[in-house]
Amino acid sequence: MATLLRKVWESVSNRYGSGSTSKPNRQQLPDHFQQVMYLQTSSTGEFDRIPLDIFIQILKLLGPKESAKLAAVCKCWKYIVADNRLWIYFLQNQQEPWDSIFFGETQLRSGYPLQTFPTQMTDLSFMHIYAQRAQVPGTIIIDGGSGYCKFGWSKYPSPSGRSATFLEFGNIESPMYSRLRHFFSTIYSRMQVKTSAQPIVLSVPICHCDDTESDKAARRQMKEAIHNALFDMNVPAVCAISQAVLALFAARRTSGIVVNIGFHQTSVVPILHGKIMHSVGVEVVGIGALKLTGFLREKMQQKNIYFDSLYTVRTLKENLCYVTLDYEAELKKDTEASFQTAEGQFTLSKERFQTGEVLFQPRIAGLRTMALHHAVALCMEHCQDAELTGDDSWFRTVVLAGGSACLPGLAERLERELQETFPQPVYTGIKVIPPPYGVDSAWYGAKLISNLSSFPGSWCITKKQFRHSSRRTLLW
Numbered sequence: 001m002a003t004l005l006r007k008v009w010e011s012v013s014n015r016y017g018s019g020s021t022s023k024p025n026r027q028q029l030p031d032h033f034q035q036v037m038y039l040q041t042s043s044t045g046e047f048d049r050i051p052l053d054i055f056i057q058i059l060k061l062l063g064p065k066e067s068a069k070l071a072a073v074c075k076c077w078k079y080i081v082a083d084n085r086l087w088i089y090f091l092q093n094q095q096e097p098w099d100s101i102f103f104g105e106t107q108l109r110s111g112y113p114l115q116t117f118p119t120q121m122t123d124l125s126f127m128h129i130y131a132q133r134a135q136v137p138g139t140i141i142i143d144g145g146s147g148y149c150k151f152g153w154s155k156y157p158s159p160s161g162r163s164a165t166f167l168e169f170g171n172i173e174s175p176m177y178s179r180l181r182h183f184f185s186t187i188y189s190r191m192q193v194k195t196s197a198q199p200i201v202l203s204v205p206i207c208h209c210d211d212t213e214s215d216k217a218a219r220r221q222m223k224e225a226i227h228n229a230l231f232d233m234n235v236p237a238v239c240a241i242s243q244a245v246l247a248l249f250a251a252r253r254t255s256g257i258v259v260n261i262g263f264h265q266t267s268v269v270p271i272l273h274g275k276i277m278h279s280v281g282v283e284v285v286g287i288g289a290l291k292l293t294g295f296l297r298e299k300m301q302q303k304n305i306y307f308d309s310l311y312t313v314r315t316l317k318e319n320l321c322y323v324t325l326d327y328e329a330e331l332k333k334d335t336e337a338s339f340q341t342a343e344g345q346f347t348l349s350k351e352r353f354q355t356g357e358v359l360f361q362p363r364i365a366g367l368r369t370m371a372l373h374h375a376v377a378l379c380m381e382h383c384q385d386a387e388l389t390g391d392d393s394w395f396r397t398v399v400l401a402g403g404s405a406c407l408p409g410l411a412e413r414l415e416r417e418l419q420e421t422f423p424q425p426v427y428t429g430i431k432v433i434p435p436p437y438g439v440d441s442a443w444y445g446a447k448l449i450s451n452l453s454s455f456p457g458s459w460c461i462t463k464k465q466f467r468h469s470s471r472r473t474l475l476w
Contacts, residue, residue: 056080060089086127087127100252104249106120112458116273133453136451140193141443143159143442145243148164152191154446181232195230196234199236202240203243204241204242216278237461239459244276245445247401247442250442250445257383259372261287261289262289265287266287268378270379285370287359287367293314296316299351300348312346316339316346320346324413325416331350336349360373360413376418380396380422399435399436
């Protein structure tokens, strides 16, 4: 560091020493630093002649650790080093996207319940945030999806393991505790970590959605079973949040409607300030990934396309199928395409877009259930009637989640259907966002929380806290 500063000082001396010994023009410095730079000119000696922009570039080259040490040199440098712009630069060079970091630290840092009005950037010290984030311990993340489970470390860029979910969270019955213990023990064993070493963030599948007393009791019972199982395994702290809420966080939103296409069914979940609005109503559509895969399988069998495994059909669905904006027009086109699987090469044509069309026209698959856009429109109407806030724009953002929600064209088709359903003067600005991280959106939402500068204190609950507050507000 000393060598670098010496070289920079020599270049600055040559720059200003040849013609004049005057200091840089004050007009070149931001207003925020003028008082600091010129009221304390004696504090840094000859280094006061270094222009602020060059000094900031030096700090960027030194990196966060060395820059933080310079804050102890003098009060003048302390103010400069603490400048938010410098630490935003360092945060922007982190593994996690800056947009997600900024969203998390301004919207989620305070924990649950979320602040109605987010923290202003000027109220934050990003130098402190950087230091706190560096000290946040690694966290175990388990996304217990209805079809597949993703698990891994919060410090890793993606889940380190995946497996078929062998536990139905929504089935509240006597052996639930033992099944949960088996489920968590298996994940910890595969990750080869001790249960007492790190906190855990768990995404909970959407279930027991109604606002009835029985569903409230079922959600409470499931919460207690999850926490009891983990605390009995000596997990130090637990954060259990709904998949829908985590998917919304991954899209950098705290309010909106999440459309989660699960394994067995699709849930349309209204969320306000990070809390599921059970009082408004969660719409459930009896179409999930399994039915879409089954429909494609039937179509392939009708065309005498033979396969050995349903996994092959699912692979074709994920790689060849899409959703079209105009179904009738697409029927007249040549849509044939091929894909190579472990069983060989398969060629599909109209099945490619007919599979996704089941979501909008369930009758073509022989299903008697509500179409997806009708369910979302009904949820929006309920949100409008509930008048939960003075601003009705919160429910006009729709975030897709789940593996089948990644079908190309689904977001555009749903957005168009919703815009045609509602009169424009009443419902303007409807926006449908595709899964921000594909099938792993909920996992990345959990990763965002577990890397917050305030984690685990603001989001997790310990065994002692859980025992003394068994009726803690649910986040799912």
